[in-house]
Amino acid sequence: MRNSTIGAVALLLVMSFLMADNVRATPTERLDAKFLKSRIKLRIDEDWKVQTGNISGAEATAFDDSAWATTGIPHDMSITLVSTTNSDPGVIGWYRKHFTLPAGFAGKKVIVQFDGVYQDSKIYLNGIQVGGQRFGYVSFYCDLTPYLKTTGDNVLAVFVDNETSRRSHFYSGTGIYRHVWLIATDMVYVKNWGPP
Helix, strand or coil: CHHHHHHHHHHHHHHHHHCHHHHHCCHHHHHHHHCCCCEEEEECCCCEEEEECCCCCCCCCCCCCCCCEEECCCCCCCHHHHHHHCCCCCCEEEEEEEECCCCCCCCCEEEEEECCEECCEEEEECCEEEEEECCCCCCEEEECHHHCCCCCCEEEEEEEECCCCCCCCCCCCCEECCCEEEEEECCCCCCCCCCC
């Protein structure tokens, strides 16, 4: 009896090791895999242009940002000012991202998802405001589909304002502090983050 119990436990252990890949996937990963064929998700954290200040016309496609610093995301505009102010210096600034529509995105619904922008953000694509988020600790997305160029340069511009309306009692930073995603789906699709 004892040998058969040990044998059964050993068999269960071996089977669990063989099936471990399926067990380790999180519910989100399993859901992503299920919809992989109808949803393309690309992280676009590299090669953003950044400049502090309330710069007139920075949302426009033709605006010259060649003198702006190039950075990766996550990024904090305030961090360089902390040593000079000994506090949390809220600032106003802009980010710009030039991109061409990736292969497989043409003819699809395309959104940009921001995992975190602090704060009072306004999002523009090719000079047109497509969305924004007032609060800095909320992920959000904007539909880019009607304003995308299928060929040539697209410009995604993000305005952030952490100076006008300060709401934090601790160091919050200013800017795009989490990943940015470009997501394409079929025209008939499950809404980002599901219903309602």
